[in-house]
Amino acid sequence: MLFNSFEFLVFFPTVVGLYFLLPHRFRWILLLIASYTFYMFWRVDYAIILVISTLIDYLCGRMMDRYSEEERTKRKPWLWLSLVSNLGILFTFKYYNFFSTAAVDLAHLLGVNYAAPAFELLLPMGISFYTFQTMSYSIDVYYGRIKAEKHLGIFALFVTFFPQLVAGPIERAGNLLGQLKERHEFNYDRVTNGLKLMAWGLFKKVVIADRLAVMVNQVYNNPTDYEGIPLIMATVFFAFQIYCDFSGYSDIAIGTAQVMGFRLMENFRRPYFSKSIKEFWGRWHISLSTWFRDYLYIPLGGNRVLKWRWYYNLFVVFLVSGLWHGANWTFIVWGALHGFYQVFGNLTAGQRNAVVDRLGLNSNRTLYKFIQVVITFFLVCMAWVFFRANTISDAWYITTHMFQNIGVSAMELLVQLVNPRSAPVLWLDRKEFILSVLFIALMEGIHILQRGRELRMQIAFSRPITRWTVYSLYLFVLFYFGIYNSSAFIYFQF
């Protein structure tokens, strides 16, 4: 089920209404049924994978819990069972065909005659999210950070909790499991706050992301038809499309949970205002980057190792992060690029600081920060090219042609913009193009306004006339400028 669907419009108030009407002891049953229903709107049969994953991790957790901290080695086989089964499911559905094709290609390259069968398996929605969530549970139980959950129903709900089931935030057992047992009363402020966050997420999805998708898809599905400005604009638009799509989903997920009294972790914190790639990863898909930090980077040794090993750790983490996003070389290159940015950034930090000091760039702090933000955004966009391109060769074409004939293509764009009778601007009609730019500016303006205090809090404390004017305007923009015949959220495919 999609958050921006008609079905959810009925599903959500029904579940919330029943949730607050039911006695506390029955609520987990309602949420569990609701979560499976939510998932099975997509595919009924694939819910079995959720059941298998739940049962294995429940069993492993309980078995590990039988041994004390001192007997940790006895926990190990159960941890392995959990990891192997979760990664096995993930590998079978998501990566098998990719790796078998790569192996066949490699064999051919080496002159070996090798063939591997290919399976036509549909990728289960959200598989990377819920397998990572359950793996973190098993690892935390193994290290004794949390106690294993005894209540199978509550544990099943932890695995499938519908607001964050298919696209995160990837929750930790330490944060969510306890909350699933807490009693949540109806609280006006919390409920309205949650609804406002959902509304903001919906705005980002249907007004911005789906509008930008039209042009991005046109250019990225036919990149060789373009050079210069169209490739640059499509890439910049994609940067905002994926942000609005994914952070929009996260906002709706967090808001949905908040309405019922649950606190999910923050997933985005104005990432395009980052002043470095390192900072970007502290603000983008936070639940995944902290997952990799805690369960891969630190176990690899983090930065408490020799320098070369630290760089290796950084690079590996981003490479795996790329692979997590999809079984395609484009994602792997995207991850590798971010790994390279990090390593290169650390390697050259001293020299770069020296250059900045010598040029006196940091004498004006605001200007310096602005330059840092622009450079970071540029680097992120260059990596997005590989993330969005359909193939590596498409991505290569785009990166090598996006700065060609800039003058001519910029002139063409300008003519199209000022002449109402001109052809569509980059495949959006003129009005839609201008609206796209305006809505991005509006969103970033709101982000700036929210630096001090969240806008929804500012609205909540304003006069009723102001508040209701904002609500009416919001509804007007949502209804009149939203794109409603659109698709699923991009991150569902991961």
Place this chain on the structure above:
Amino acid sequence: MKNFALKVILLLGVAAIVLVPVMWKFDTGYVDPFYTRLTTAPAPSLIIGTSRAAQGLQPQAFKSLDPEMQNFAFTLSHSPFGPAYLDLIKEKVDEDAEDGLFIVAVDPWAVSSLTKEEENTENFRENASFVSKINLENVNPNYEYIFRFYPKPLYSVFGGGKNEMRLHKDGWLEVNIKVDSAIVKNRTTRKLKDYEAYAREGSLSPVRLQSLSETINFLDKHGEVYLVRLPTSAEFAALERRYSPDFDIKMRTLAASHGVHYLNYINASGKYQTTDGNHLYKEAGKLLSEKVASDILHIKKLVSADAG
């Protein structure tokens, strides 16, 4: 809780007020070639088919046969014969109707897969459209259609378009475009190009033919069914003859097997004005609709005379 409920009601009120102008625009039929058909009550009599029927058959002409006749034809992309369209038709026919009149417009394209991929039913072209996805077909206003299937942002309904199309309450799609011979010739050339591609790639689909048969079966329970083949331009008729030379035989056989009539006007192709070779111009559509109505009336008289 009470305070919250009051504010939710107030917010819904604001939402309804905000949407009033859009609803009014949709209701007047100027903005969309499909919406009105999905807002009317189930009808005892229907016109079924693709855009040829949507534009070429005017329910007004069948008033003497059934004043409640509705045109429920969409386009070649949306409503070729198939399981999805049949399901939609089932929802649109008044379940109590027993003596309705159903005009089923047929042509080779409406029972064809137009690409190789479409030979697999999972890739049927209508699968991506509202025809196979919509849940509410008979409600007014139809928010589901507006929010799920209207292809543009809603502000565009106030764009001051040229009003080339108007969808009437009875489902007839009136198209007001110039029909100077040079313009029509240009349009026909372009349209023929598309259909020549379909003819190269496509083929009659056994699944679609089966669905057509099931559609007739279903409608037959609710009244009289007439298979009708509309005239086109001479060029289109020639292309269709090349594409499917035995189409008329197939339809005659199908009609006979169901005990219904097949009214074939394809030989009148070229005699009726079209807008693009494929669709009848509104005046020509009126004449043709009257002709179909009078032929049906004639058949009914013959049948009742025989029975008498």
